[in-house]
Amino acid sequence: MSGHGFHVHGPHDHELEHAAQHEPAGMAGQLAVITAILACIGALFSYQGGATQANAALYKNNAAIKKTEASNQWNYYQAKSGKQNLAELALTLVPDDKKSAYQQEIARYKTEKADIKVQAEKLEAESRDWDKQSEAQMHQHHRWAQATTLLQIAIALAAIALLTKRRWLEWATIGSGIAGVGIGILAWLHI
Template identity: 75%
Template sequence: MSGHGFHVHGPHDHELEHAAQHNPEGMAGQLAVITAILATVGALFSYEGGATQAQAGLLKNEAAIKKTEAANQWSYFQSKSTKQSLAEFARDLAPEDKRAAYQAKIDRYETEKNEIKQKAEALDAESHEKDQASEAQMHQHHRWAQATTALQISIAMAAIALLTKRRWLEWATLGLGGLGVAIGIAAWFHL
């Protein structure tokens, strides 16, 4: 090499330039960085997947509890209905002077039944909402799991690319990693 803007290549310099441009070590460094990024993103996606699965389970449990409470209210409603029917039967068989007392019971049972029915229907609705929320969380969990799987496969492809020194496998690694990130974004936005 010389000064004044004039540059002469020796055979050794030429080989070093060629090696820098086509060096598998450069590929190894790139794949190491890509793998580290994919592993980090995959760990975040995995955490989110676990969190959404746990949340789905909690919501499903809450739905079951509300369903049980609603079933208890419907049993209570049925009990009041049975008492009302017996009071109506007793009223119809009772002497005239006792019918008013039975009618008062019938009216009370009717009022109580309406209150119980409203409470039972509200609990049924709440149970349904919790079930729907659980299903939405499970859908999101599946998206996180798909994203994590795509990233894990991408990391495996990076290892294969490194071992085989195939540049097209590096591009496949990036493509599959991009797909995993896209699925993760869909999970984030509940799509």
């Protein structure tokens, strides 16, 4: 515009006016807000996914430790069984005056084995419990990962919608975002 009261359009002014008139109202602003919200939610979901994956690994490690402790107890049980068997064999081979000592040993081994068996079964149960907790955490991790992936897809669709100015892609962005949030809610509810 000149200072003398008349206006001269530049060659690009007409194109800018045309683009502003034909661009969906506020599409860029809407997509910017949607993208920012999706990115924040996605960051939270990603964090939760990592946390549940770490928990699953920790719980699986605890299960392995308990399984090893149970195996050690069963080995101890077998060692006592071997000693009991030797005492029972000795009972048949020794003279009558020494049999009472071997009978006492046999009774002691039976008692010790019963205690060891209880401990081994308890450790096996603890191992199974840790395994179940690990599986539950992995299921939850997969939900968080699915939710995060859908939010990342929604963000990519938002960029494409902005570049192509296609309203249907904006709706696909919103749909993918809603699906991602929905799966995130399922993860939060442990479903």
